[in-house]
Amino acid sequence: xxxxSIGVVSLAATARGEYPDRPIQLIVPFGPGGGTDTYARAxxxxxxxxxxxxxxxxxxxxxxxxxxxxxxxxxxxxxxxxTLLLLHEAIVTAKYSGQxxxxxxxxxxxxxxxxxxxxxxxxxxxxxxxxxxxxxxAKERPDRLVFAANIGAPVxxxxxxxxxxxxGARFRFTQSGGGEKRLHDLLGRHAAVSAFSLEEYLRYExxxxxxxxxxxxxxxxxAPEIPTTFEQGIPVQHINMQFWWAPKGTPQDxxxxxxxxxxxxxxxxxxxxxxxxxxCEPVFIRGEAMQKEIAARQAAVSAVELRETQELPNxxxxxxxVTGLLGAVVCVQTLRESTSSARRIDWSAYCVRxxxxxxxxxxxxxxxxxxxxxxxxxxxxxxxxxxxxxxxRRQAKHLLPLAIVAxxxxxxxxxxxxxxxxxxxx
Amino acid sequence: MTDLAAAFxxxxxxxxxxxxxxxxxxxxxxxxxxxxxxxxxxxLTLPLTYTMSDPADAMILLVSMYVGSISGGLISxxxxxxxxxxxxxxxxxxxxPMAVNGQPGRALGLGxxxxxxxxxxxxIFLVLLSKPIADLSTHLGAFDFFSLTFMxxxxxxxxxxxxxxxxxFSGLLGVLASQPGVHPATGDPRMTLGFxxxxxxxxxxxxxxxxxxxxxxxxxxxxIDEQAETTQYDSSGMWLGAKDWVTHAFNxxxxxxxxxxxxxxxxxxxxxxxxxxxxxxxxxxxxxxxFGHGSEEGIIASxxxxxxTVGGALIPLVALGIPGSxxxxxxLGALVLHGLTPGPLLFRDNPEVVYTIMATAFxxxxxxxVFMLVSIRYLTKLMTAPRAYLVPVxxxxxxxxxxxxxxxxxxxxxxxxxGAVGFTMESIKIPLAPFVIGFILAxxxxxxxxxxxxxxxxxxxxxxxxxxxxxxxxxxxxxxIWPIFRRIRSPRR
Numbered sequence: 001x002x003x004x005s006i007g008v009v010s011l012a013a014t015a016r017g018e019y020p021d022r023p024i025q026l027i028v029p030f031g032p033g034g035g036t037d038t039y040a041r042a043x044x045x046x047x048x049x050x051x052x053x054x055x056x057x058x059x060x061x062x063x064x065x066x067x068x069x070x071x072x073x074x075x076x077x078x079x080x081x082x083t084l085l086l087l088h089e090a091i092v093t094a095k096y097s098g099q100x101x102x103x104x105x106x107x108x109x110x111x112x113x114x115x116x117x118x119x120x121x122x123x124x125x126x127x128x129x130x131x132x133x134x135x136x137x138a139k140e141r142p143d144r145l146v147f148a149a150n151i152g153a154p155v156x157x158x159x160x161x162x163x164x165x166x167x168g169a170r171f172r173f174t175q176s177g178g179g180e181k182r183l184h185d186l187l188g189r190h191a192a193v194s195a196f197s198l199e200e201y202l203r204y205e206x207x208x209x210x211x212x213x214x215x216x217x218x219x220x221x222x223a224p225e226i227p228t229t230f231e232q233g234i235p236v237q238h239i240n241m242q243f244w245w246a247p248k249g250t251p252q253d254x255x256x257x258x259x260x261x262x263x264x265x266x267x268x269x270x271x272x273x274x275x276x277x278x279x280c281e282p283v284f285i286r287g288e289a290m291q292k293e294i295a296a297r298q299a300a301v302s303a304v305e306l307r308e309t310q311e312l313p314n315x316x317x318x319x320x321x322v323t324g325l326l327g328a329v330v331c332v333q334t335l336r337e338s339t340s341s342a343r344r345i346d347w348s349a350y351c352v353r354x355x356x357x358x359x360x361x362x363x364x365x366x367x368x369x370x371x372x373x374x375x376x377x378x379x380x381x382x383x384x385x386x387x388x389x390x391x392x393r394r395q396a397k398h399l400l401p402l403a404i405v406a407x408x409x410x411x412x413x414x415x416x417x418x419x420x421x422x423x424x425x426x
Numbered sequence: 427m428t429d430l431a432a433a434f435x436x437x438x439x440x441x442x443x444x445x446x447x448x449x450x451x452x453x454x455x456x457x458x459x460x461x462x463x464x465x466x467x468x469x470l471t472l473p474l475t476y477t478m479s480d481p482a483d484a485m486i487l488l489v490s491m492y493v494g495s496i497s498g499g500l501i502s503x504x505x506x507x508x509x510x511x512x513x514x515x516x517x518x519x520x521x522x523p524m525a526v527n528g529q530p531g532r533a534l535g536l537g538x539x540x541x542x543x544x545x546x547x548x549x550i551f552l553v554l555l556s557k558p559i560a561d562l563s564t565h566l567g568a569f570d571f572f573s574l575t576f577m578x579x580x581x582x583x584x585x586x587x588x589x590x591x592x593x594x595f596s597g598l599l600g601v602l603a604s605q606p607g608v609h610p611a612t613g614d615p616r617m618t619l620g621f622x623x624x625x626x627x628x629x630x631x632x633x634x635x636x637x638x639x640x641x642x643x644x645x646x647x648x649x650i651d652e653q654a655e656t657t658q659y660d661s662s663g664m665w666l667g668a669k670d671w672v673t674h675a676f677n678x679x680x681x682x683x684x685x686x687x688x689x690x691x692x693x694x695x696x697x698x699x700x701x702x703x704x705x706x707x708x709x710x711x712x713x714x715x716x717f718g719h720g721s722e723e724g725i726i727a728s729x730x731x732x733x734x735t736v737g738g739a740l741i742p743l744v745a746l747g748i749p750g751s752x753x754x755x756x757x758l759g760a761l762v763l764h765g766l767t768p769g770p771l772l773f774r775d776n777p778e779v780v781y782t783i784m785a786t787a788f789x790x791x792x793x794x795x796v797f798m799l800v801s802i803r804y805l806t807k808l809m810t811a812p813r814a815y816l817v818p819v820x821x822x823x824x825x826x827x828x829x830x831x832x833x834x835x836x837x838x839x840x841x842x843x844x845g846a847v848g849f850t851m852e853s854i855k856i857p858l859a860p861f862v863i864g865f866i867l868a869x870x871x872x873x874x875x876x877x878x879x880x881x882x883x884x885x886x887x888x889x890x891x892x893x894x895x896x897x898x899x900x901x902x903x904x905x906x907i908w909p910i911f912r913r914i915r916s917p918r919r
Binding site for chain 2: 068069073146150151152174183185206277278311312313320323329330333354362366388392401406
């Protein structure tokens with residue numbers, strides 16, 4: 001009741017033209033259609049359907065480099081509460097695997113939502129029936145059992161945590177990739193063991209894999225038949241949770257406004273229904289509880305020391321050397337040919353000057369867009385006009401049709417991209 | 427079979443049929459615009475399908491979009507030399523020269539027909555052989571994937587133009603350009619020179635747009651003074667005659683089979699399917715010198731294969747619940763959100779949904795072919811549009827397309843830089859095709875080599891002891907030696 005009243009009060013406050021008075025950008029550091037992306041869109045819809053925020057939430061996908069391209073953008077963003085990040089524990093693991101030089105401490109956490117555990121699984125026909133059996137074998141034959149992982153990602157760290165609790169056990173971690181690749185490796189017996197989120201596991205179970213442990217203290221109500229790691233005497237907990245982050249220095253009252261909206265969204269029936277369909281407990285934590293949760297994850301991950309995996313060939317070096325040698329050969333060939341049939345460029349010709357002008361204007365256009373000096377529509381209109389004028393040799397009769405084309409391009413593209421695809425243009 | 431018939435019957439009812447048409451048309455349009463991808467369209471449509479009471483309706487809409495989006499790319503590739511999707515990059519190589527030579531209708535017609543056949547052939551596999559094929563594909567390990575991609579890389583030697591050394595040089599440059607970013611097998615950043623934006627490497631779409639479209643734009647501007655072309659651009663020849671079908675039958679089937687096979691493998695996308703089919707077609711062609719200058723066989727191989735990957739990628743999805751591509755992963759998510767459990771049991775528990783997916787894949791192919799053939803007549807007019815208007819419009823599309831995929835300006839600069847690279851390379855007669863192949867394939871080969879070495883503890887031996895891998899290695903050796911052999915045997919022109 002208290003929380004609800006806080007929500008109502010803050011809603012009233014925002015109606016007075018305070019934060020947010022323009023759309024909030026939510027950076028999702030993965031491509032469209034992935035797990036985190038669909039999660040974000042489900043909450044966005046609940047927030048907009050029930051008008052939990054006075055302004056829309058715009059989802060911006062910035063994938064790449066283990067989510068660090070997107071998280072770095074938020075880290076460096078203006079701490080005004082208009083650029084936020086949605087990212088699970090990869091924010092912690094990226095730091096300890098060396099993919100990023102910052103971790104969760106570089107952000108202001110807003111809230112944690114949803115809770116879905118990790119499952120340790122083997123192939124259906126595998127001889128391992130329990131976690132101790134598997135770890136015993138990993139101890140007897142160290143560095144032989146292949147653990148299909150996504151190197152440097154949370155799945156890899158879980159393997160490290162298991163080893164830590166069973167001294168002497170050593171897996172051989174190999175790069176596999178997303179859930180379907182790890183499934184492929186188990187089914188084809190290319191790996192002995194791997195880890196999946198509960199949602200992935202229940203989806204893939206019938207394809208021929210078997211769970212031997214659920215990484216939590218208590219069994220999951222969705223899969224009560226899977227024994228926990230704690231029951232088997234290996235206290236490894238690994239629960240995936242989506243955290244919402246703001247850049248460091250964002251005012252607390254703005255963080256609260258957003259957290260309130262999220263909290264209300266998580267109570268929404270549609271959202272609860274959707275969470276259940278992906279076997280995710282619809283929990284919501286903020287404040288103390290959230291800080292404790294993040295600290296616990298930080299501690300668990302930092303305790304694991306990832307071993308260097310197998311040394312791999314230095315491809316860039318070899319390719320670089322061969323390319324350099326072949327480049328020299330091609331250079332000699334080209335020079336020999338061009339001396340016989342050299343074609344001089346006529347620098348005074350109109351087309352050459354036009355080409356240089358077009359290139360220059362294009363670079364200027366891109367620079368204007370990236371500096372954010374001119375809006376997309378204005379910049380594009382001017383750009384199309386300018387290029388058109390150059391190419392038509394400033395003939396007046398072309399001005400009107402050009403203006404129409406330019407207007408159609410700038411307005412048309414911006415409406416297709418921003419309205420229909422809800423993308424953000426520079 | 428009666429279930430499949432029922433699914434067809436259902437699909438031909440007014441509302442599902444309408445959904446299918448909407449899906450195909452939107453898919454084709456999105457496919458034709460660079461920067462907008464089928465994955466994006468489907469991910470954004472997904473929330474709209476929650477309100478549909480029947481999950482089968484949702485699948486009809488989404489699968490139709492899938493079929494449409496993979497086909498639409500050939501329009502912009504052929505007419506503007508701007509690959510709408512990476513999957514249509516090989517179509518650019520032959521479609522555009524053919525369109526410039528006055529046969530845009532024919533080039534598009536060939537592409538549509540090949541897309542259609544590729545879709546149908548992969549559909550047959552989807553319906554008849556889903557289960558056994560999907561089971562078989564799990565036997566491929568990391569080294570097998572490596573050898574497969576390595577073999578495809580060797581195809582560079584066969585797609586080069588007149589000079590072998592230039593082709594290989596171009597391919598190596600492509601490999602080199604793919605190196606910055608995170609290491610594909612360990613995730614460590616490398617060769618980023620301190621630019622953190624480069625942690626994700628050079629993205630495929632900006633590189634492709636830069637190499638092909640931007641360099642083409644500069645060339646167009648340089649030709650601005652030339653008199654209006656005497657060439658007639660029309661849509662004639664878009665309907666293939668009986669003779670065409672006979673000539674290209676073998677190529678169509680071969681390319682489609684390659685596409686199906688590549689589609690089934692996880693993590694290997696439609697663009698690789700079309701690269702491999704294109705190279706195979708060139709290797710077996712009687713007129714390999716025409717490739718890259720408007721070869722009909724090239725268009726057919728590329729388009730048949732990329733559409734065949736759609737059906738191919740649906741095979742593991744339907745049979746095992748394993749998505750073969752990003753779009754399939756979204757389709758799988760759609761099933762989950764509608765309360766269905768994908769996987770082998772889907773066949774038993776919800777056969778109507780499975781058969782609806784199959785029926786849609788079939789009918790959407792027809793809808794795609796009809797819609798594209800009807801619009802060709804209007805699209806070919808683009809070829810006659812004055813350059814002063816076309817150039818700024820295309821370059822804005824290039825900028826927006828590069829930006830939109832990852833929402834960052836960095837990619838726009840990458841695109842412009844690769845435009846300069848592409849222009850320079852073409853000016854000194856270094857072919858672009860091998861560059862693209864090297865750029866796309868090298869990271870996949872390296873990831874699987876890394877994974878294989880991690881699993882074997884550093885031993886390279888399994889590359890030769892695994893029978894599948896050995897087979898691909900021998901094939902790769904053959905592919906490398908064959909063009910050299912042919913070059914030596916045939917007198918120099």
